[in-house]
Amino acid sequence: MNLTLQVWRQKNAQSPGRFVTYQAADISPDMSFLEMLDVLNERLIQKGEDPIAFDHDCREGICGACGVVIDGTAHGPRRRTTTCQLHMRSFRDGDEVTLEPWRARAFPVIKDLIVDRSAFDRIIAAGGFVSAPIGSAPDGNAIPVRKENADLAFDAATCIGCGACVAACPNASASLFVAAKITHLGMLPQGQPERMERALSMVAQMDAEGFGSCTNHGECEAVCPKGIPVAFIARMNADFIKASLTKGRRVAQAGEATAG
Amino acid sequence: MTHALGFFRSTIGKKVVMAVTGLILFGFVLGHMIGNLQVYLGPEALNAYALWLRELLHGGGLWIARSVLLASVVLHIWSATSLTLESRAARPIAYRKWEPQASTYASRTMRWSGVILLAFVIYHLMHFTFGNAHPDFVEGDVYHNFVAGFRVLPVALFYIVANVLLGLHLRHGVWSMLRTLGLAHPRYMRFAQGGAALFAAVVVLGNVSFPIAVLAGIVP
Ligand code: HEM
Ligand code: FES
Numbered sequence: 001m002n003l004t005l006q007v008w009r010q011k012n013a014q015s016p017g018r019f020v021t022y023q024a025a026d027i028s029p030d031m032s033f034l035e036m037l038d039v040l041n042e043r044l045i046q047k048g049e050d051p052i053a054f055d056h057d058c059r060e061g062i063c064g065a066c067g068v069v070i071d072g073t074a075h076g077p078r079r080r081t082t083t084c085q086l087h088m089r090s091f092r093d094g095d096e097v098t099l100e101p102w103r104a105r106a107f108p109v110i111k112d113l114i115v116d117r118s119a120f121d122r123i124i125a126a127g128g129f130v131s132a133p134i135g136s137a138p139d140g141n142a143i144p145v146r147k148e149n150a151d152l153a154f155d156a157a158t159c160i161g162c163g164a165c166v167a168a169c170p171n172a173s174a175s176l177f178v179a180a181k182i183t184h185l186g187m188l189p190q191g192q193p194e195r196m197e198r199a200l201s202m203v204a205q206m207d208a209e210g211f212g213s214c215t216n217h218g219e220c221e222a223v224c225p226k227g228i229p230v231a232f233i234a235r236m237n238a239d240f241i242k243a244s245l246t247k248g249r250r251v252a253q254a255g256e257a258t259a260g
Numbered sequence: 261m262t263h264a265l266g267f268f269r270s271t272i273g274k275k276v277v278m279a280v281t282g283l284i285l286f287g288f289v290l291g292h293m294i295g296n297l298q299v300y301l302g303p304e305a306l307n308a309y310a311l312w313l314r315e316l317l318h319g320g321g322l323w324i325a326r327s328v329l330l331a332s333v334v335l336h337i338w339s340a341t342s343l344t345l346e347s348r349a350a351r352p353i354a355y356r357k358w359e360p361q362a363s364t365y366a367s368r369t370m371r372w373s374g375v376i377l378l379a380f381v382i383y384h385l386m387h388f389t390f391g392n393a394h395p396d397f398v399e400g401d402v403y404h405n406f407v408a409g410f411r412v413l414p415v416a417l418f419y420i421v422a423n424v425l426l427g428l429h430l431r432h433g434v435w436s437m438l439r440t441l442g443l444a445h446p447r448y449m450r451f452a453q454g455g456a457a458l459f460a461a462v463v464v465l466g467n468v469s470f471p472i473a474v475l476a477g478i479v480p
Contacts, residue, residue, distance in 0.1 A: 006356075019356065072357035098357045105350050170363065171347035173271075203272055212347030213271035215367065216436040222361035231444045237272055238442025244267045 001093040053112040064160030074164035102167035126205035127198035156184035165220035171212030176220035179236035199239035281332040293466040303403035366432040380422035416471035427464035
């Protein structure tokens with residue numbers, strides 16, 4: 001099949017970008033979207049041109065590295081599918097396809113279709129963890145977990161941090177990502193001691209990174225390759241509201257504890 | 261104190277302000293619509309109701325309600341404006357192509373419906389409360405003002421259009437508000453979207469019926 005690609009080319013974060021038109025000729029419908037770009041890049045290199053930069057790693061939909069806004073949809077036309085798992089049979093011969101990077105102030109473009117998602121890392125560092133003693137592995141079933149909670153935690157934990165939620169949100173909000181992490185840890189007993197602080201510090205970091213706010217459009221859930229539900233955002237809000245209301249009490253307790 | 265300010269500076273805190281003030285305004289539009297249904301009972305009923313409102317708590321009730329509503333509107337607009345500006349800044353370069361997947365017309369036009377509603381509310385107060393935008397305003401004769409006001413066709417049409425926008429704002433707003441306040445329980449959320457649409461439909465149908473009833477001669 002033959003396609004016309006409109007690709008966003010941008011040298012680095014400082015320079016302005018622009019769209020460049022490429023012909024992707026003789027593409028097999030069995031190729032993945034990234035393989036199609038590989039083929040195009042090989043031809044560009046042979047011609048002595050700069051290949052199109054795009055992010056990828058596992059190419060099997062589990063690492064979260066890949067991500068292109070394809071024809072106005074993050075990760076392209078197939079639901080619950082990362083860009084690397086999208087195949088050219090989802091397109092028709094002769095299609096004109098627009099390729100854009102995730103667009104958000106918090107995700108500056110590194111080059112072409114690659115953006116810097118370290119804002120997500122900083123949000124995780126702010127509270128997306130549980131404090132556990134290192135050393136010997138804990139006994140597997142020592143802490144009972146309610147089945148329903150374990151399932152919900154697992155659903156949330158499937159988030160691969162690709163950032164499609166931010167890319168698709170009209171407000172460039174990171175709420176779905178942060179909500180997935182807060183739900184994942186908040187549904188488990190190991191996550192309880194730091195649950196309130198986690199909500200406060202992860203939301204504070206999310207705001208500090210310059211993401212927008214959630215207006216419940218639901219675009220994030222629609223493009224999420226793992227189908228993380230927007231209902232988790234309500235869980236994050238509930239934790240944040242509760243943590244804000246009870247902060248004074250925790251500060252007082254901390255004071256009592258140090259006073260002895 | 262620092263932590264309270266921090267809450268209101270956070271995106272979620274501002275959304276909570278928007279949701280709580282929105283809830284107050286919802287309560288108001290529903291009550292306002294139900295109160296006005298008394299126009300169908302005739303001039304005595306409606307004028308007596310208006311008088312009762314004015315004399316509630318020796319005249320204090322109306323001012324308490326007005327203060328709460330004014331504060332709600334101001335805070336609602338403050339949070340909406342602040343969050344909108346932040347969201348605009350969060351995406352400095354727009355997509356060339358963007359296909360909506362899940363959002364609704366109502367959700368995408370909240371800012372427009374909100375601004376138009378503000379203009380409508382100001383006009384509505386000048387029309388029926390202060391009377392300076394009314395062709396034949398009689399202080400205290402609410403029924404007369406009501407009927408005479410809606411006999412003007414463009415005015416009636418403006419009320420109808422504004423209320424359809426109110427319906428869109430309510431439809432997304434009720435649903436969004438529940439999420440903002442952290443209500444995620446699947447058993448209840450299943451009904452929330454339908455409930456939001458029902459609430460919006462009841463308020464809009466009630467309100468839109470008034471100008472239509474006057475124009476159709478049902479309310480003489
Ligand atoms: C006066 C001008 C108004 C403006 C500028 C305005 C603007 C907005 C905006 C931008 C939103 C956020 C959209 C979203 O979260 O999806 C919103 C939400 C909302 N609005 Fe308004 N609005 C106005 C009037 C009203 C009125 C008259 C009512 C009620 C009768 C109302 C009730 C609500 C509610 C409950 C929400 C949902 C809050 C939430 O998302 O948690 N608004 N408004
Ligand atoms: S490359 Fe790993 S998810 Fe696509």
